[in-house]
Amino acid sequence: MTDFQNIHREDKAVLITGASSGIGRAMALWYGRHQPHTTLILTARSLERLTQVKDDLLALGVENIELIPLDLAKKDGPEKLFAAVKSLNVRVTSLINNAGAGVVGLFEDNDPAVIRSVIELGVVSHTLLVRLFIPDLISTGGQILQVSSSGAFQPGPYTAVYYATKAYVQSFSEALAYELKGKGVGVSILCPGAVASDFSRRAGKADVKGALTPEQVADYALPRFLKKRRLIVPGLMNRWLIRGSKLLPPQFLAKIVAGIQSKLVKQNPSQEMEARKGIDEQS
Numbered sequence: 001m002t003d004f005q006n007i008h009r010e011d012k013a014v015l016i017t018g019a020s021s022g023i024g025r026a027m028a029l030w031y032g033r034h035q036p037h038t039t040l041i042l043t044a045r046s047l048e049r050l051t052q053v054k055d056d057l058l059a060l061g062v063e064n065i066e067l068i069p070l071d072l073a074k075k076d077g078p079e080k081l082f083a084a085v086k087s088l089n090v091r092v093t094s095l096i097n098n099a100g101a102g103v104v105g106l107f108e109d110n111d112p113a114v115i116r117s118v119i120e121l122g123v124v125s126h127t128l129l130v131r132l133f134i135p136d137l138i139s140t141g142g143q144i145l146q147v148s149s150s151g152a153f154q155p156g157p158y159t160a161v162y163y164a165t166k167a168y169v170q171s172f173s174e175a176l177a178y179e180l181k182g183k184g185v186g187v188s189i190l191c192p193g194a195v196a197s198d199f200s201r202r203a204g205k206a207d208v209k210g211a212l213t214p215e216q217v218a219d220y221a222l223p224r225f226l227k228k229r230r231l232i233v234p235g236l237m238n239r240w241l242i243r244g245s246k247l248l249p250p251q252f253l254a255k256i257v258a259g260i261q262s263k264l265v266k267q268n269p270s271q272e273m274e275a276r277k278g279i280d281e282q283s
């Protein structure tokens, strides 16, 4: 890890989890294009993919980039990330809590180790990262961007655990925003619909037609995050979907989601799901 004591850097840093691909990568590049003097702390498991993002940022003229490769689904993942960030000479003023992964198929067929890793990443690590960084965020008047999903507003047959993790993130973040009111910390919740990232392939699903690109999501979300907007929902259809979901009974929503998801779920689990299972069994 670089010794930053001798490097001039802004007294502000943006920490992005899940920055090696998809929405997290697109957000890092958005900062590179629009706020190149920001210090970016990027984390994900793959150092190779993080390094590619760093190279892209260097090409944009960003100077202060720190990579912290680690697995947030491991028991002490959030604490290790916090300690690694603390060892740098920066204060985190924005936490972008983005890392996430899905699990698809009939719940009774889902591998318990994969279920555990999805919950550890999507619920436990999301929550603990906020808890660990909150004193710094309060002292700096910082901001939190919680990446949820339009799936937070419906039950999700054939991807039940993933949708439930997002319902948790949604509820937790709304409560957090209430508690932090008056303490100068902004809480924004990003609810994308389908996004053409690695996410579906990794979860073992087909891509959704008409999905937004990660760049479109970042371009829409980050200016609104900087304005401290509470709920950020990219895509007109997605905004209508969320509004409608608040009016309809859960049994009806479950039927609609089941119809969509059953067409997307592939017959065989993807290689990534098998790989994730392997990683979790070793940890």
Ligand SMILES: NC(=O)c1ccc[n+]([C@@H]2O[C@H](COP(=O)([O-])OP(=O)(O)OC[C@H]3O[C@@H](n4cnc5c(N)ncnc54)[C@H](OP(=O)(O)O)[C@@H]3O)[C@@H](O)[C@H]2O)c1
Pocket (backbone or CB within 6 Å): 017, 018, 019, 020, 021, 022, 023, 024, 043, 044, 045, 046, 047, 049, 070, 071, 072, 073, 074, 098, 099, 100, 101, 121, 147, 148, 149, 150, 191, 192, 193, 194, 195, 196, 197, 198, 199, 200, 202, 214
């Ligand atoms: N894609 C969609 O349709 C969609 C829709 C709504 C919401 N979202 C949400 O958007 C967020 C980003 O997803 P995405 O679409 O950009 O998917 P993605 O391309 O698969 O990116 C996920 C990121 O999370 C990291 N990650 C996965 N497991 C991790 C672990 N155990 N520890 C640390 N980092 C881990 C991945 O990097 P490594 O593999 O290198 O660790 C990657 O950087 C997620 O929270 C997702 O739930 C996505």
